[in-house]
Amino acid sequence: MCGILGVVSRSAVNQLLYDGLLLLQHRGQDAAGIATASNKKFSLHKANGLVRDVFRTRNMRALPGNSGIAHVRYPTAGSASDSEEAQPFYVNAPFGITLAHNGNLTNAGQLSEEMFRRDRRHINTASDSEVLLNVLAHELQEKARGITLDPETIFAAVSGLQQRVRGAYACVAEIAGYGILAFRDPYGIRPLCYGAAETDAGTEYLVASESVALEGLGFRLVRDIQPGEAVFIDLDGNFHTRQCAASSSLNPCIFEFVYFARPDSLIDGTSVYGARLRMGEYLAETIARQLRAGDIDVVMPIPDTSRPSAMQLANRLGLDYREGFLKNRYVGRTFIMPGQSVRKKSVRQKLNAMSVEFRGKNVLLVDDSIVRGTTSSEIVQMARDAGANKVYFASASPPVRFPNVYGIDMPTRGELIAHGRSDEEICKAIGADALVYQSVDLMKRSVSDLNPTLSRFEASCFDGQYITGDVSPDYLDQLEAGRLLIGTGPGEERTLSQMNLQFAVAGD
Numbered sequence: 001m002c003g004i005l006g007v008v009s010r011s012a013v014n015q016l017l018y019d020g021l022l023l024l025q026h027r028g029q030d031a032a033g034i035a036t037a038s039n040k041k042f043s044l045h046k047a048n049g050l051v052r053d054v055f056r057t058r059n060m061r062a063l064p065g066n067s068g069i070a071h072v073r074y075p076t077a078g079s080a081s082d083s084e085e086a087q088p089f090y091v092n093a094p095f096g097i098t099l100a101h102n103g104n105l106t107n108a109g110q111l112s113e114e115m116f117r118r119d120r121r122h123i124n125t126a127s128d129s130e131v132l133l134n135v136l137a138h139e140l141q142e143k144a145r146g147i148t149l150d151p152e153t154i155f156a157a158v159s160g161l162q163q164r165v166r167g168a169y170a171c172v173a174e175i176a177g178y179g180i181l182a183f184r185d186p187y188g189i190r191p192l193c194y195g196a197a198e199t200d201a202g203t204e205y206l207v208a209s210e211s212v213a214l215e216g217l218g219f220r221l222v223r224d225i226q227p228g229e230a231v232f233i234d235l236d237g238n239f240h241t242r243q244c245a246a247s248s249s250l251n252p253c254i255f256e257f258v259y260f261a262r263p264d265s266l267i268d269g270t271s272v273y274g275a276r277l278r279m280g281e282y283l284a285e286t287i288a289r290q291l292r293a294g295d296i297d298v299v300m301p302i303p304d305t306s307r308p309s310a311m312q313l314a315n316r317l318g319l320d321y322r323e324g325f326l327k328n329r330y331v332g333r334t335f336i337m338p339g340q341s342v343r344k345k346s347v348r349q350k351l352n353a354m355s356v357e358f359r360g361k362n363v364l365l366v367d368d369s370i371v372r373g374t375t376s377s378e379i380v381q382m383a384r385d386a387g388a389n390k391v392y393f394a395s396a397s398p399p400v401r402f403p404n405v406y407g408i409d410m411p412t413r414g415e416l417i418a419h420g421r422s423d424e425e426i427c428k429a430i431g432a433d434a435l436v437y438q439s440v441d442l443m444k445r446s447v448s449d450l451n452p453t454l455s456r457f458e459a460s461c462f463d464g465q466y467i468t469g470d471v472s473p474d475y476l477d478q479l480e481a482g483r484l485l486i487g488t489g490p491g492e493e494r495t496l497s498q499m500n501l502q503f504a505v506a507g508d
Contacts, residue, residue, distance in 0.1 A: 001260050001407055002087075002102040003027035003209045004192075005070040006172030006180040008233045010201035014063040016217060017070040020206070021051045023213040026262060027102075028074035031086035035098040038065035040177040042098055046071075046086040067180060067235060069172045071100035074409070085127040091134060094141040095149065096176030101129035102209055103168035103190045104407040106470055111135060111164065132169060135161050140175075149178055151232050155242040158183050158230040162245050166470050168253070168406035168458070170225075172207050179234035182207040186245035187467055188227030189253050189406050189458045191267045195219035205233045210265040224268050226250070251467050254457040255408060257447050258397045259305050259368045270451040273308055276368075278446035279396040279438060280312030283366070287394060287436050293317045295362055296392065300324040302367040302379060303351070309396040310366035319364070324357040324383070347378040359387030369397040370426070373417030377430040384431075393432040398440045399423070402464040405471055405479065412480040 003024030007013050017034045032054040033046025045059045051072065071087035088098040105111065108128035115121040121134045139157035140149070154175070161183075168189035173181045184192045194207045195214035206219045214221050225231060228245025252268050253260075263273035287293065298320045301310035304327065314321035328350050363383055370376050376393065383391045399418035413419040418426055427435035440462050448454050460466045 001027055001074050001409075002100075003072040003213075004100045004102050004170065004172050004207075005209075005213060006068070006100075006174070006182055006207040007205065008067045008180050008235060008237060009204045010199055010237075011066060012064065013066055013068045014060050016206075017063075017068055018051065018055055018060065020208065020213045020217055021070050021072050023216045024072055024209055025051055027209060027260065028072035031073040031083065032071065033073075033086050033088050033100070034063055034068060034070045035088040035090065035100075035174065036063045036065035036068035037098075037174055037176060040096070042090060042096065042174075042176060044088065044090060044098065046083070046088065048083045048086060067174060069098055069100050069174050069180065085125050085129075087127075087129055089127070089130050089133045091137045094137060094144065095178070097133060097137055097140070097173055099129065099133040099136065099171060099173040101132055102170045102192075102407065103185065104128065104405060105132060105165055105169065106167040106405055106468060106475070107165070108167075114164075128167075132161075132165060132171065133173070135164055136173060139164075149175065151234075151240040151242075154178075154181060154232050155230055155240075155244055158242075159244040159246075162186060162228065166468055168468075170209065177235075179232060180205070180207065181230065181232050182225060183230035183244065184225045184227055186228040186248040187458065188248070188250040188268070189467075191252065191256060191261070192225040193221060193223065193266075194225060194231060195221045202237050203239075204237065205239060207231070210261055210267065212262045212265040215264075221266065249456065250454065251456045251458045252454065253406065253408075254443065254447065254459040255369075255397075255404075255461065258443070263305075263308060268451070268454060270447055270454060274450050275447045276305075276308035276396070277312045278449055279443060280309035280366075281316055282442040282446055283309060283394055283396055283436070283438050284313040284316035286438065286442070287313070287364070288317065290436050291392065291434055293319065295390075296364045297361040298322050298324075298357070299364045299366060300357070302365060302375075303327040305368040306366050306396060309368065313366060313394070322357050324354055324363065324386075325351045325379070326354060327351055347375050348382065351379065351382065353382045353386035355386045357386075358383055360389055361387075362390040362392070363388045364392045364394060365432075366394045366396065368395070369400060370395050370417060370430070371400050372415050373426070373430055376417075376432075380431045390433045391431075392434045392436070393427070393430060394436045396438055397443050398437050398462045399426065400461045402461050403476055403479070404461040405466065405476075406458060406460070406468075408461065413476075414480075 005020045031048045032051045035044040047054045088100045105128040119138045139160035143156040169185045170190035170192040197204045197219045211221045228248035230244045232240045257275040261272045299314035301307045401418045
């Protein structure tokens with residue numbers, strides 16, 4: 001999962017893009033990058049680290065121009081430390097293009113072979129985002145009628161790309177001397193929206209992964225970019241749009257509402273905060289059926305994402321709500337930290353239990369999800385160490401039983417605590433006295449209640465249904481085998497390439 005931005009302004013955009021990345025920092029903490037354009041020349045700076053660490057004054061001064069794109073990266077697998085895979089990516093032919101991508105391509109290996117053997121293009125990293133950029137560049141070259149581009153040609157290129165590329169992708173790109181292009185996959189898995197701001201010099205446009213970035217930068221949210229749609233904003237501020245997919249349907253990633261997106265964002269016209277409140281209401285009903293509410297003294301959230309669900313749950317059950325865990329905000333989110341040992345070690349650095357709230361009480365802990373179980377088991381033990389009498393655990397989402405191949409770091413079944421285990425076995429594994437999960441249907445209803453037009457979701461990690469139709473058991477077996485090979489020593493890139501799995505470092 002990553003965050004992307006694209007802007008066409010009437011003034012310098014380096015500060016605006018930097019501020020936008022800070023608003024999207026929750027979507028990726030591994031790397032950050034900004035590419036701006038001035039007089040048909042790109043300026044680019046990217047590196048590993050948080051936004052505030054990647055960019056210094058000298059870097060910002062070296063990013064001139066009134067248009068540009070930006071990216072924060074969260075690696076879905078593989079070599080998170082490789083700064084070569086930070087985005088945006090750049091290619092100089094046929095027109096000069098920069099691109100930033102949120103998602104994951106499921107046929108990246110096949111496309112890479114096509115790029116090399118048929119299209120005569122070389123892929124230099126293990127990122128499928130570079131593959132996507134080269135597919136776009138090739139399609140622009142094929143569709144161009146001469147040495148210049150127009151919106152019709154650009155949209156034709158996106159149509160060609162969508163016929164070749166499979167998986168989840170929300171993208172922003174800049175074509176040197178022309179403008180900003182943004183497009184979304186035909187299933188609408190990854191979020192993307194745009195906004196406008198009126199100035200004395202004319203209208204400015206901003207494309208972003210989440211509406212919170214638009215609002216925080218003074219732009220008015222216009223709407224979400226639709227599945228299969230492409231928008232092109234030229235450097236004069238003219239706005240063009242086209243549906244480029246032969247067929248499309250909206251299937252937003254349900255995990256955006258559960259965990260990833262900021263609560264103050266709207267995704268596909270739906271309040272993330274409102275959806276999390278509804279999850280708490282439905283979870284309260286489930287708890288009332290499975291546990292004796294009178295045995296629970298207090299409800300506590302696991303900061304921060306689960307707060308809305310926990311508050312609404314406590315309210316519905318008539319229970320006290322307390323903040324029992326204090327969060328150290330200078331430690332990264334454990335879920336997106338590569339490496340199990342790093343995640344486990346960071347849990348107690350990240351959270352501290354306040355004994356006064358736990359001592360002698362039967363506590364119901366509420367979290368947004370349970371993925372690997374590392375955080376959950378550590379938190380249950382922290383509650384016991386703080387003096388809790390009994391520790392019940394509730395998840396606002398269902399068991400994560402299946403790999404996600406669309407851009408979330410849960411690609412191997414062996415890493416998922418719920419895979420192959422019953423709820424009782426999971427409860428025992430995390431050390432809780434009782435465990436209650438949200439059902440898949442109620443999780444989905446939490447979102448569709450707020451927006452009835454959302455009737456289908458990408459929820460493969462919960463229900464095992466892969467909506468792109470190209471994810472087979474063999475594919476998952478190969479993906480897992482490829483991930484196990486990553487980082488095993490010299491020559492690993494060649495080994496993965498031979499298996500057609502060199503793109504296990506997914507599209508960020």
